[in-house]
Amino acid sequence: MSYKHKKVITIGIVSELTGLSERQIRYYEERQLILPERTNGGTRKFSFADVEKLMEIANKMEDGLQTSEIRKMDKERLRTDTELRNKMIRGQINAAFNIHKR
Amino acid sequence: MSYKHKKVITIGIVSELTGLSERQIRYYEERQLILPERTNGGTRKFSFADVEKLMEIANKMEDGLQTSEIRKMDKERLRTDTELRNKMIRGQINAAFNIHKR
DNA sequence: TTATGGTGTTATATTTTCTAACAAAGAATA
DNA sequence: TATTCTTTGTTAGAAAATATAACACCATAA
Numbered sequence: 001m002s003y004k005h006k007k008v009i010t011i012g013i014v015s016e017l018t019g020l021s022e023r024q025i026r027y028y029e030e031r032q033l034i035l036p037e038r039t040n041g042g043t044r045k046f047s048f049a050d051v052e053k054l055m056e057i058a059n060k061m062e063d064g065l066q067t068s069e070i071r072k073m074d075k076e077r078l079r080t081d082t083e084l085r086n087k088m089i090r091g092q093i094n095a096a097f098n099i100h101k102r
Numbered sequence: 103m104s105y106k107h108k109k110v111i112t113i114g115i116v117s118e119l120t121g122l123s124e125r126q127i128r129y130y131e132e133r134q135l136i137l138p139e140r141t142n143g144g145t146r147k148f149s150f151a152d153v154e155k156l157m158e159i160a161n162k163m164e165d166g167l168q169t170s171e172i173r174k175m176d177k178e179r180l181r182t183d184t185e186l187r188n189k190m191i192r193g194q195i196n197a198a199f200n201i202h203k204r
Numbered sequence: 205t206t207a208t209g210g211t212g213t214t215a216t217a218t219t220t221t222c223t224a225a226c227a228a229a230g231a232a233t234a
Numbered sequence: 235t236a237t238t239c240t241t242t243g244t245t246a247g248a249a250a251a252t253a254t255a256a257c258a259c260c261a262t263a264a
Contacts, residue, residue: 112251123242123243125241125242125243125244126241126242129240129241129242133240141250141251142250143249143250143251144249144250145250145251163241168239168240168241169240169241170240
């Protein structure tokens with residue numbers, strides 16, 4: 001996996017990188033906006049991608065959005081991304097078949 | 103700075119990523135093979151580049167090298183790299199002057 | 205107005221990390 | 235060979251970092 005997505009950063013460092021309080025970070029996890037991994041002992045581990053995500057969340061919160069709205073946007077984003085990916089895959093499959101058809 | 107070089111990983115995670123014991127990692131720092139940063143409280147922070155470096159160190163140790171020899175190789179590597187960079191810079195400067203000379 | 209959302213703060217427990225010291229096995233050196 | 239040095243494990247105790255849970259408070263939504 002890429003360095004960007006590897007979960008290796010503890011919450012104190014994430015707090016420094018994002019400017020968010022640990023309280024806020026834990027709350028956003030509770031609201032399912034981020035999903036850190038855990039050590040065996042239960043300590044949270046975040047990725048740089050999580051850090052980026054948290055900065056986006058901070059921006060949206062500043063714009064007056066609620067966590068529930070952000071959550072919905074995330075889900076919607078996932079849906080359209082998945083849809084697009086599937087379309088592209090179907091396109092590739094069709095192309096592969098058509099090449100050999102004529 | 104790139105994710106690869108940002109110092110954000112604590113020693114326990116580094117230990118997991120590299121397979122080295124915390125004792126070994128601290129010892130290699132003592133021998134100046136790596137230079138982690140510190141939090142205000144004194145906790146070490148490593149980068150992915152440090153993790154890569156540690157894997158190289160592990161290989162060299164397996165080959166029977168001593169930390170002092172690895173240290174020398176590092177210094178030598180730094181020397182030649184610096185030398186090469188300076189040569190290239192001088193080359194660029196010369197090229198820039200020559201272009202305008204004729 | 206009342207309920208919900210977001211965050212700070214506090215308390216207490218647990219986990220993680222730190223340094224320092226001692227021991228031991230193997231490698232290098234006198 | 236005898237001695238010193240290198241590397242690593244282990245232990246102990248302190249300090250730092252993180253965890254959860256609860257309470258309070260203000261702002262905003264319903």
